[in-house]
Amino acid sequence: MKDDLAAYLPLSPATLHILLALAGEDLHGYGIMQEVLRQSEGRYKLGPGTLYDNIQRLTAQGLVQEVARRADSARNDDPRRRYYRLTSSGRGVLSAEISRLETVVRDGKLRVQAAKPRRA
Amino acid sequence: MIRWFYAGLLRLHPARFRERFREEMLWIFDQAAADGRTAPLFADAMLSLWRQWTLRPEFRHAAANPAAPDGVPVFYIGGSDTPRTSALIHGGALSLIVFGVVCYTLSHSNSHVFPLVGSHNHSFSHFLETHSVSAAPTELSAKLKVKSEPGAYKPSPYFRMMPVLMALDTDQDGIISASEIANAAAALLKLDKNGDNKLSAEECGLGIPHPAGAALVFMRLHPVLAALDANHDGEISASEILNAPAALLTLDRNRDGQLTEDELRPAPAVSSRSLPVAARSRRGR
Numbered sequence: 001m002k003d004d005l006a007a008y009l010p011l012s013p014a015t016l017h018i019l020l021a022l023a024g025e026d027l028h029g030y031g032i033m034q035e036v037l038r039q040s041e042g043r044y045k046l047g048p049g050t051l052y053d054n055i056q057r058l059t060a061q062g063l064v065q066e067v068a069r070r071a072d073s074a075r076n077d078d079p080r081r082r083y084y085r086l087t088s089s090g091r092g093v094l095s096a097e098i099s100r101l102e103t104v105v106r107d108g109k110l111r112v113q114a115a116k117p118r119r120a
Numbered sequence: 121m122i123r124w125f126y127a128g129l130l131r132l133h134p135a136r137f138r139e140r141f142r143e144e145m146l147w148i149f150d151q152a153a154a155d156g157r158t159a160p161l162f163a164d165a166m167l168s169l170w171r172q173w174t175l176r177p178e179f180r181h182a183a184a185n186p187a188a189p190d191g192v193p194v195f196y197i198g199g200s201d202t203p204r205t206s207a208l209i210h211g212g213a214l215s216l217i218v219f220g221v222v223c224y225t226l227s228h229s230n231s232h233v234f235p236l237v238g239s240h241n242h243s244f245s246h247f248l249e250t251h252s253v254s255a256a257p258t259e260l261s262a263k264l265k266v267k268s269e270p271g272a273y274k275p276s277p278y279f280r281m282m283p284v285l286m287a288l289d290t291d292q293d294g295i296i297s298a299s300e301i302a303n304a305a306a307a308l309l310k311l312d313k314n315g316d317n318k319l320s321a322e323e324c325g326l327g328i329p330h331p332a333g334a335a336l337v338f339m340r341l342h343p344v345l346a347a348l349d350a351n352h353d354g355e356i357s358a359s360e361i362l363n364a365p366a367a368l369l370t371l372d373r374n375r376d377g378q379l380t381e382d383e384l385r386p387a388p389a390v391s392s393r394s395l396p397v398a399a400r401s402r403r404g405r
Contacts, residue, residue, distance in 0.1 A: 052140075053168060
C-alpha cells in the first residue's frame with residue numbers, strides 16, 4: 001500500500017494545497033480556491049484553469065471524487081457548483097506527503113543546525 | 121463583453137474538459153467579476169488552454185470516470201459526436217444564403233461565362249466552365265420543336281393588342297415562324313372585315329374613336345405595320361398584303377427565318393411614350 005502511495009509523491013504545490021483544502025470538508029471549486037488562499041495567507045493564488053486541471057487528474061487517479069451537494073447548502077446553492085471530496089486514497093496520499101515533508105523538515109533542521117558556525 | 125470573451129476561451133478547450141468544467145469556471149469568473157478581479161483569470165485561461173491541448177492528451181479521449189457520491193452510482197453520459205440541432209439549423213440557413221447569393225450573382229452577372237457540360241447549348245445550370253467546344257455547332261444542328269399543349273400558351277400583352285400579330289401567329293406560340301411568314305397574306309386577309317382587300321388602321325388594331333392623324337402614327341409606330349405598309353399611307357393595300365412575306369422578313373434582324381417578339385416590338389424609347397396611347401384608344405373602342 002505504501003509503495004502505491006509513494007508513486008504519487010512528491011506532490012506539486014497546487015495538488016498539495018487542493019488536498020489540504022479538501023481534508024477538512026467537501027468544497028466546490030471556488031471554495032477550494034478561497035481555502036488555498038487562506039492556507040497560504042494570500043501568497044498562493046490558484047486559478048480556475050490550474051484548479052480544474054488538478055481536479056481532472058486527481059479524480060482520474062481516484063484521490064478526489066465528485067459528490068452530491070451538501071444538504072445544508074442545497075437550497076440556495078448555485079446549480080453550476082459541484083462539490084469535491086477527498087477519498088480514502090487521497091487522504092492516504094496526503095498523509096504520506098505530510099510525512100515526507102516532516103522528514104524533509106526534520107532533516108533540514110538538523111542540517112541547518114549542523115552547519116551553524118560554532119562560537120569561538 | 122468580457123464574460124463573452126472568457127467563455128470563448130473556455131470553448132477552445134478540449135470537449136471533455138469543457139463539458140465537465142466550463143459552467144463551474146464561468147461561475148468562478150462571475151464571482152471574481154463581482155470583486156472586479158478578472159484579469160488574472162484570462163492569463164489562467166490561456167495557460168490552461170495551452171496545458172490541456174499539449175500536456176493532457178490522455179484526458180481528451182479518455183472514458184468518463186463515473187463517480188459514486190454517497191454510495192449512489194452516478195453514470196456520466198459523454199457528449200455525442202453528432203452536431204447539435206442548433207448547429208445544423210445554422211449550417212442549413214448559411215448554406216441557403218450562400219446558395220442564394222451564388223444564384224443571384226450568376227443570374228445578374230454582366231460578364232457572362234457560359235458553362236458547357238453535357239450539352240452543346242450554353243446553360244447556367246452547368247457547373248464546369250469550358251472555353252473549347254469539341255464539336256462544331258453544325259454537327260449538332262438538329263432541333264426538336266415541341267408543340268405546346270392547347271391553351272397552355274398565353275399570348276403576351278403586345279400580341280393581344282395587335283390583331284395583325286395574332287392573325288399571323290396561327291399556332292399561337294408567340295413566334296411568327298417561317299411557314300407563318302410564307303402564309304402571311306392569307307392570314308392578313310382574315311382581318312379584312314369590310315372585304316375591300318386592304319387593311320385600315322382600325323382593322324389593324326387602332327381603337328375608335330381616335331384623333332386625326334392617329335392612323336398614320338399608329339401604322340408607323342409598330343414595326344410590323346410599318347413593314348407591311350410599305351408606302352406609309354396609313355393602310356395596307358392588296359399589293360402590300362400580297363408582298364407581306366417579303367416585308368416581314370425585313371424585320372428578321374438575326375436572320376433565323378422567324379420573328380420573335382423582341383423583333384416585333386417598337387424600340388423601348390418609342391414604346392414607353394406611345395404604347396399607352398394605342399392601348400387607351402383600344403380600350404375606348
